[in-house]
Amino acid sequence: MAIPRIVIVGGGAGGLALATRLGHTLGKKKRAEIVLLDRNATHVWKPLLHELATGILNSTMDEVDFRGHSSVHGYRYQRGSLCGLDRAEKTLTLSPILDEDGKEVLPGRTLSYDYLVLSLGSVSNDFGTEGVAEHCHFMDSPQQAKAFQRDMINTFLRYTDPALRRHTTLSVGIVGGGATGVELAAELLDVSRLLNAYGVTNVDSDQLSVHLIEAAPRILPGLSERVSQTVHQELERLGVNIHVDTAIKRADADRLVTGDDEEIETDLNVWAAGIMAPPFLAELGLTVNKKHQVCVEQTMQSVDDPHIFAMGDCASCPQGEDATVPPRAQAAHQQATTLAKNLARALEGKPLAPFKYKDHGSLVSLARYDAVGNLMRGSASRGLFLEGWLARNAYASLYRMHQLSIHGAPRTGLTWLVDKLNRYLKPRMKLH
Structure with missing residues (x-):
């Protein structure tokens, strides 16, 4: 049988x-x-x-x-x-x-x-916004992420030749102030430093303009207000231009147009505003x-x-x-x-158990600069607020927990050791 x-x-x-x-x-x-x-x-x-x-x-x-x-x-x-x-x-x-x-x-x-x-x-939900499918990158799959990386490096390279520049500064527009948009904004600032250090381009963070655009009154609307405010302040300190209460009604190859007809000039567009x-x-x-x-x-x-x-x-x-x-x-x-x-x-023909979700909190990574979040949240508790070194290590542990669930303890331990060694043996950024 x-x-x-x-x-x-x-x-x-x-x-x-x-x-x-x-x-x-x-x-x-x-x-x-x-x-x-x-x-x-x-x-x-x-x-x-x-x-x-x-x-x-x-x-x-x-x-x-x-x-x-x-x-x-x-x-x-x-x-x-x-x-x-x-x-x-x-x-x-x-x-x-x-x-x-x-x-x-x-x-x-x-x-x-x-x-x-x-x-x-x-997958990303563009809400039928004009031009998004044609002129924005999405972050739904590894293929899309790699496509963005190729376009990103080529855009930085073009800025080494003034004749190929679209604007006075290299501008990236990220639509969506959730975790993906926030984390990508911080990573881009770190990437500009690394590309400059590796000699790929002479564009530094002063010549990079990152716009993070959120339709809600604050970024990270699904997280606590304290986490949202802390991340907002840190991103602004790093130089990210944050636009809240701002909806995008059209995306073009070189700009994003807001609901108030304001135009934000861009060289790269990313759509991370919603999912379905x-x-x-x-x-x-x-x-x-x-x-x-x-x-x-x-x-x-x-x-x-x-x-x-x-x-x-x-x-x-x-x-x-x-x-x-x-x-x-x-x-x-x-x-x-x-x-x-x-x-x-x-x-076995036995009755099934209902699923009960437990919110263990949320953490947001700001590249090498910082991490912020809450842990151990409950229905009657705001949880433990974390930032800095402790939050960065807690964020890294989330991936290790995923690896533990699919590999088991021995292989996860060996993977952690290999990752530590590669930090010293390999460049921090993959350039191809």
Whole structure:
């Protein structure tokens, strides 16, 4: 008799952690076949994409190869992109995989499942703003982050020749004052220093103008006011131009136009103003909300089908009255832990446990300059406010915790040691 097959679509923070845990508890014990489906061959932790975009993170060192990882952790990896769902037959339709030249690498095919987990993360929401798709970079994937890095370095290089300059200063516009926008703004200031030190360009921080634009009354609107104010002050001290209560109505190749018709001249544009689930989720026949998130019960089961689960940014999971689980990496990790137990219960015919989100706080990195945040937040507590050396180390530990969930303690310890050595052996910034 064939063992049940659990298919996880999406190898992001939550999906990979879930596949790893299920591989150990069910896959290696032959209680279920665990299949991880992802369109990419490797995994990069999404909260670090801003570092990949500026070259601070070396993807060849930090990415996880799904095939190698799956062979060690008891699950099976398939490369593919979901494009259709047949709930009656319990099959997924996968679109062909194409190479850089548009040639077919893998044909379209179908994949059967007994239990399905959708863990597809989120993509940028441009709210239909004119010109954004054509003239702004996004930070949804490693490919987009690397595309920004290439454009960034080329833009800095052009400023070595006055005839190629668009404006008197090299200007970067970042739309969205959430964690991604704030962290990218700080990294760009550090990058200008490094590019100057490596002799790539003579542009220094005095010739770089970074504009951080937020439609809400303050940056980091999802975090506490104290964290927001502290980060705001630190960014201004570093030289970032912060625009709050400012909506963008149009993006051009060389400027951003605000709702008040103010023009902000730019050489590079980044859109980090909002997120939504991948739009194709609305075409699968499942109930979704306005952000295309799959509507689930508190057990993370689809409201339409108990054999389909959704987690992370692509799911709208209720949490108390009129609230849902926030789209954060820590939430995805917590859901992976609960869902691994629930899937084991489902195989045994036992009732499933509701997911209960615990907010452990939030930390924001300001490159090498600082880090700010709250830890150990609770419903009746503001948590412990951190900044400086302690906050920087706490921020770094978040990535180590992710590595611990997908690699285990021995490999994470060795990775930490290798990273320490590379700080002395390799340049701090990847230039290609």
